[in-house]
Amino acid sequence: MQISWDENDRKQSAHWRARIPLRWRWGLFVTCAVLLTVVALTGFAVEMEQRAWTEHERNQAIGMVRMIRDTIKLPMTSHDSRATNRILSHIVEQNPEIEQIFLRWKQGETERYGKGIFPPKVTRLRLTRPKIFRVETAGLWFATAVRYADIPLGTLAVRFSGMAWRQRLHALRNRMLLIAAAILLFSWIGTRLLARRTGRSLEALIRAADRVARGDPGPPLPVEQNDEIGDLTARFNRMIHELEQKERIRDSFGKYRRPELVASHFDEEGRGPASQRREVTILVADMVGFAPFARIARPDQVVEVVNHFFSLFHEVITAFDGHVDRYIGDAVLAVFNHPFEQKEHLELAVLAGIAMAECCQRRNLRRPDGRPVAFRVGLHRGEVIVGNIGAGRQLEFTLIGDTIAIATRLASVGKENQLVALRKSFLGVRHPFELNPLGRLRLKGQEEPLECVRVVARGGELRRRIEEAVEAALDRVPMPSHLMNLYEPKE
Structure with a gap:
């Protein structure tokens, strides 16, 4: 059972690569797998949270637009533009969630409250129905018609800042990062422990194979794992046992000119x-x-x-x-x-x-x-x-x-x-x-x-x-x- 093996052949081979221990490879693999899983789950959670929050914000925005509309009905009915301006200016100043308000009177006059550019899609609105809806444009714009009984008074559009969502998203990301870090830490520790145990078994197999190559089978290896590594160790022990049997038989009839006739x-x-x-x-x-x-x-x-x-x-x-x-x-x-x-x-x-x-x-x-x-x-x-x-x-x-x-x-x-x-x-x-x-x-x-x-x-x-x-x-x-x-x- 003597096997000639040149250790330098592998190192000088064109296909030789730097040796990376199995536990490190397993650790890197599990870390990447867990990281990708956490990223995917984070994206999914953020998307679900955003949908839920958007629905919540929409309901809040509709309620606030309804409140503003009801507040300015009376001054608009009496054509009191000063009172209307005072009310809307106060709302913009006192509510940080509201960035801009656009008001179009029935006669065509327009009023703008807040800083920034008002999108044309908002400034061209002329509504007659009191249903509140979101305007498909940049920013969170909600619009509705202002009516008193069946009398149209004008068009109201309100832009919300979305600051609360950004703050909530930032907090959610921080929380997910903490969870991901904890998962990665425990995964890395578990993987290292598992890889170390598996690595010990594989290193024992390598040492035993080296002994066999030198002609010394040695004692059988202990089977400590009930998995594929354990099966491999058991089969290795069986192979060594069969090699020893064949070696004994060869010692017995190797001197025959035609051993194939007497082997059985x-x-x-x-x-x-x-x-x-x-x-x-x-x-x-x-x-x-x-x-x-x-x-x-x-x-x-x-x-x-x-x-x-x-x-x-x-x-x-x-x-x-x-x-x-x-x-x-x-x-x-x-x-x-x-x-x-x-x-x-x-x-x-x-x-x-x-x-x-x-x-x-x-x-x-x-x-x-x-x-x-x-x-x-x-x-x-x-x-x-x-x-x-x-x-x-x-x-x-x-x-x-x-x-x-x-x-x-x-x-x-x-x-x-x-x-x-x-x-x-x-x-x-x-x-x-x-x-x-x-x-x-x-x-x-x-x-x-x-x-x-x-x-x-x-x-x-x-x-x-x-x-x-x-x-x-x-x-x-x-x-x-x-x-x-x-x-x-x-x-």
Whole structure:
């Protein structure tokens, strides 16, 4: 679990940025979020307050305009302009909320009270109805007609200052700022506390990851939070536990040449598989005339040809759920029903052997002497011993036994691109194959002659499965163009 890591790589990267602690980033994020929320709520509150206050001011203004109108009715009825002027001037002087008053008499004369410019929209008013309304112009102008009974006397317009609203708005803003400051303060404190707690957990994960990178998993981390950080810590602990288990298993079977075949046989504590007897089907393919071919061809040509056909055979064997156990010079040895159970391992091995022979025929590669590259295939079903074979770093979980020797001998007695087996391999097993007798042959290492047969597949379903495997292998392993010219006929 040793990992090489250069700390300077990150700092020298074009994408590197200054490190900002998580608690500061969270604090800034929450502060900005709270600030935006407070600003939005303040604007909403001010707008609602302004609407309510405007309605209140409107009602007050209407009441005051009504009072002024009722006050000047009598002097206007008697056409007493002095009394009217005195009353309106007194109202402007004594009421700071009233900035200007405009009065138009029925005869057309106008009077103006207060400082400033009177908007034309007000000075052009000539009203006859006593309804009080707000004039759509700059400032808070309210206007109405002055009548006595049904007699029109003139037009009255009053402008209010709005000072009270501005004072109220200022007080409201100050109050909202105090509330916002309190919210920001408590949010910042809460965020810092939460970020500090989360930061401690993340820093512990970082330190633990650094230990793992150095090859020291260390003790499991405590899961203190019931949230995503807690889930991450728990998963990190589980990852470390699984890494330790795999490390123990690798220490146990890392010395095997092919650990992938034995990994499933080890338990969590790294205890390996025990030796056992097992029925399997062995398939051996041996090149015909390899010795003369190796003498007349270049070394690179010999290696490429052998590897090319081994690649074809590997595709075929894998297609029928077998696996290549070993390569022995110019021969390949495959096994079925190991390391995993296969109920019909004999049938699968036969199909694979016939497909391997047909791959050689279909490829039709010729050697420099003009002879075709061909293989003899031998098959035998029997019992083998499965165990740890070898010594030191070359230990292998593989098979040994007489079954392998018989399959190897059978691969040397048949003709080119034929599958040869013992008849007894098919005894007691239902099979769909045709067994053509080859007679009783004496095999090396066997005391008595054994009845050998050539195995042929005739059924339509069998042929279909073989054809599919052959076509797939030929497609996946194309013929190198330079191997097509090994044979050059002499003129």
